[in-house]
Amino acid sequence: MAEDEVDAVVVGMGPGGEELAGRLATAGLSVVGVDNRLLGGECPYYACIPTKMMVRGAGALAEAGRVPLLAGTASVQPDWTPVADRIRDEATSGWDDQAAVRRFEATGGRFVRGLGRLTAPGEVTVATPEGERVFRPRRAIVLNPGTEPTVPPIDGLRDTPFWTNREAVRARSLPGSMVVLGAGPVGLEFAQVFARFGVDTTVVESAPRVLSVGEPEASESITEVFTAEGITVHTGTSARRVRHREGRFTLELDSGESVSAEQLLIATGRHTDLATLGVGALGLEENANTIAVDERMRAAEGVWAVGDVTGHGAYTHTSVYQARIAADDILGDGAETADYRAMPAVAFTDPEVASLGLTEDRARRQGFPVRTAVTAIPSSARGWIHKAGNEGVIKLVADTDRDILLGATVVAPLGGEILSAFTVAVHTQVHIAQLRRMIFAFPTFHRAIEAALGQLVD
Ligand SMILES: Cc1cc2nc3c(=O)[nH]c(=O)nc-3n(C[C@H](O)[C@H](O)[C@H](O)COP(=O)(O)OP(=O)(O)OC[C@H]3O[C@@H](n4cnc5c(N)ncnc54)[C@H](O)[C@@H]3O)c2cc1C
Ligand SMILES: NC(=O)c1ccc[n+]([C@@H]2O[C@H](COP(=O)([O-])OP(=O)(O)OC[C@H]3O[C@@H](n4cnc5c(N)ncnc54)[C@H](O)[C@@H]3O)[C@@H](O)[C@H]2O)c1
Numbered sequence: 001m002a003e004d005e006v007d008a009v010v011v012g013m014g015p016g017g018e019e020l021a022g023r024l025a026t027a028g029l030s031v032v033g034v035d036n037r038l039l040g041g042e043c044p045y046y047a048c049i050p051t052k053m054m055v056r057g058a059g060a061l062a063e064a065g066r067v068p069l070l071a072g073t074a075s076v077q078p079d080w081t082p083v084a085d086r087i088r089d090e091a092t093s094g095w096d097d098q099a100a101v102r103r104f105e106a107t108g109g110r111f112v113r114g115l116g117r118l119t120a121p122g123e124v125t126v127a128t129p130e131g132e133r134v135f136r137p138r139r140a141i142v143l144n145p146g147t148e149p150t151v152p153p154i155d156g157l158r159d160t161p162f163w164t165n166r167e168a169v170r171a172r173s174l175p176g177s178m179v180v181l182g183a184g185p186v187g188l189e190f191a192q193v194f195a196r197f198g199v200d201t202t203v204v205e206s207a208p209r210v211l212s213v214g215e216p217e218a219s220e221s222i223t224e225v226f227t228a229e230g231i232t233v234h235t236g237t238s239a240r241r242v243r244h245r246e247g248r249f250t251l252e253l254d255s256g257e258s259v260s261a262e263q264l265l266i267a268t269g270r271h272t273d274l275a276t277l278g279v280g281a282l283g284l285e286e287n288a289n290t291i292a293v294d295e296r297m298r299a300a301e302g303v304w305a306v307g308d309v310t311g312h313g314a315y316t317h318t319s320v321y322q323a324r325i326a327a328d329d330i331l332g333d334g335a336e337t338a339d340y341r342a343m344p345a346v347a348f349t350d351p352e353v354a355s356l357g358l359t360e361d362r363a364r365r366q367g368f369p370v371r372t373a374v375t376a377i378p379s380s381a382r383g384w385i386h387k388a389g390n391e392g393v394i395k396l397v398a399d400t401d402r403d404i405l406l407g408a409t410v411v412a413p414l415g416g417e418i419l420s421a422f423t424v425a426v427h428t429q430v431h432i433a434q435l436r437r438m439i440f441a442f443p444t445f446h447r448a449i450e451a452a453l454g455q456l457v458d
Contacts, residue, residue: 004133006030008140008330009124011116011277014041016306016319017144018104023327024140025109032135033109034116034126038097041146041307042165043316045095050087050169051189055348057083058196062350066388078197080174087169095170118278122302140330143291143305144323145277147270147314152181152238160244162264165190174199175262179251181239183210185347187267188222192349195231202259203231204251206238211353215360215409217374217393218353222411225351225391234259272309295337297326304330313343342427344419351377351392352415357407357426360397369400373455377412380448389413394452396422403431418446432456 007029010021018040021033038045067074088094101111114128124135149164151157163171168190176199180191183205195201203210203226209219210226210233226233239251242264249264275286282300284291290311291299299305304326307319321338328334347353363370377383377392384390392412399406408422425435432453440447 004032004135006032006110006135006137008032008142009034009116009135009137010142010144011118011124012041012144012146012307013039013104013111014144014146014307014319015043015316016323017041017142018100019320020142020144020306020323020327021109022104022107023323024330025104025107027327027331028108029139029331031109032112032137033104034112034114034124036113036115038095039100039104039111040097041144044100045092045097046166046169048316050091051165051193052348053086053091054083054169054193055189055350057086058193059350061196062389069388080171080197083197084172115276117276118281120281121300123281137302139302141303142326142330143277143279143299143303143309144307144319145272145309147272147308149266150269150271151266152268154239155241156244157239157242157266160242160249160264162242162249162266164266168265176200177261178202178263178265179204179249179259179261180265180267181251182267182269183207183212183233183235184267184269185211185345185353187265188226188347188349190265190267191231192226192229195226195229200261201231202234202261204234204237204239204253204259206236208236210235211347213359214353214355215395217395218355218409218411221351221391221393222349222353225349232259270308270314274309293322295325296329296334297322297338298329312338312340313345315343315345318343339427342423344416344423346416346419348416350389351412353409353411354415354419355407355409356419356423357405358397359407359409360395363397363399363406368406370406371398371400371456372396373398373452375448375452375455377445377448380445380451381443382445382447383412385443386413386445394418394448396452396456398432398456402429403433404429405432405435412445412448414445418449421446421449 013035064076114126237255241252291305306322308314397407
């Protein structure tokens with residue numbers, strides 16, 4: 001058992017851990033970054049980047065399919081090979097992180113591949129193929145373990161060769177049919193991609209609607225688009241039993257129906273194994289799904305946590321934002337504290353579902369004096385011109401006493417880009433009266449914001 005004294009140990013090198021470890025190392029601290037899988041975490045190898053390459057391919061097919069309505073004829077033959085090649089060669093280098101390791105080492109950091117565990121206050125033990133290494137960092141332990149796909153306890157499921165996002169992004173070919181269990185952002189992005197590449201796709205969601213934590217208008221809009229694209233959507237039901245026989249999955253649903261397909265994708269959420277991470281050594285709850293942090297990401301004396309595990313939004317930009325704040329705090333110049341009011345989220349379906357701040361329901365439950373506005377994208381000038389693929393809606397949630405926006409949802413082509421105007425408005429608390437005096441270029445999609453703002457005044 002070797003012992004190392006260092007300034008900081010970062011356990012889990014997801015986007016936040018990588019950013020933070022690099023910052024500390026660049027500042028001159030001796031830093032060890034630990035990851036048992038790939039340096040960079042889920043986002044570059046199994047999540048954001050490869051799935052957005054899939055979305056790009058699927059989007060090109062969808063646009064080609066719109067040609068007959070707009071511009072003549074187009075003959076398109078979907079082929080998964082360019083997508084699979086791009087993911088292997090351009091996104092993940094064959095799921096090899098050597099470039100990321102070299103980039104981190106160039107900052108002065110040391111990378112240790114292995115499973116990190118808190119073994120005492122101020123002590124991290126890393127199990128590597130060569131044996132255990134014990135670190136007692138002088139200044140900081142940072143936890144960035146991210147999340148694993150959650151597999152629900154459905155009778156028969158565990159014995160079947162189902163996919164999670166990790167198998168789906170490695171797929172070299174696609175099945176003829178697919179059931180996607182779970183209609184959060186992960187399930188919906190994959191479902192639409194696969195359907196557009198010709199897979200007969202069925203979505204099963206236990207909540208009453210898809211994207212159930214968002215605005216109902218967004219759920220309705222996406223359900224309509226999916227249905228129009230030939231995707232079958234079951235809501236308010238789950239699977240009580242799964243069987244896999246002769247190359248086919250069959251799911252018996254709670255509703256009494258059954259659905260069957262060549263492949264099953266589990267997209268029912270994420271979790272973190274805090275017991276394996278050993279947070280009990282810090283006096284923290286091992287059965288919890290998140291590590292509570294203060295506004296500077298401090299979880300305990302000398303311990304910071306960043307990323308999905310903090311429960312403040314499972315997005316890469318959240319993890320990197322928190323990493324910046326934690327790094328400043330560790331380096332001793334931490335004036336900035338976390339403010340999540342304008343934390344954006346984008347599901348990269350087509351149309352994109354982009355949102356930030358409070359939904360109407362949450363704003364009312366929190367006791368705000370609420371007024372809302374809803375405007376349909378097809379009724380805007382640009383939406384009408386765009387025609388095929390113009391589905392969507394903008395919904396605003398305003399605090400009438402303070403004359404500011406509390407939340408916004410944009411379902412639209414490039415909805416994530418349109419959302420940026422609201423990110424500024426909510427982040428800086430611009431008065432709605434001031435927003436209404438802005439000039440919105442004609443005929444942009446974001447000009448639909450003006451119509452929505454107009455509904456917020458008498
Ligand atoms: C399919 C999919 C698509 C997504 N698309 C987007 C998107 O478009 N935009 C977006 O913003 N977000 C997206 N996300 C979410 C995004 O991937 C995560 O929020 C992001 O990766 C940040 O996670 P993190 O920093 O908490 O750590 P992660 O990226 O989860 O990385 C954590 C790392 O820590 C390692 N680790 C865990 N425990 C230990 C341990 N004990 N010892 C050593 N190493 C350990 C893990 O192996 C992993 O490498 C997507 C997620 C999924 C699943
Ligand atoms: N573009 C992005 O920023 C992006 C993309 C993908 C994921 N993410 C993040 O990753 C995280 C995970 O996303 P996700 O979609 O996997 O999880 P999620 O928790 O957002 O959604 C999971 C869905 O599965 C449903 N579900 C749970 N158990 C079920 C069951 N047994 N049967 C049927 N349905 C069931 C839930 O009701 C929920 O709607 C999210 O927090 C998300 O924000 C972000």
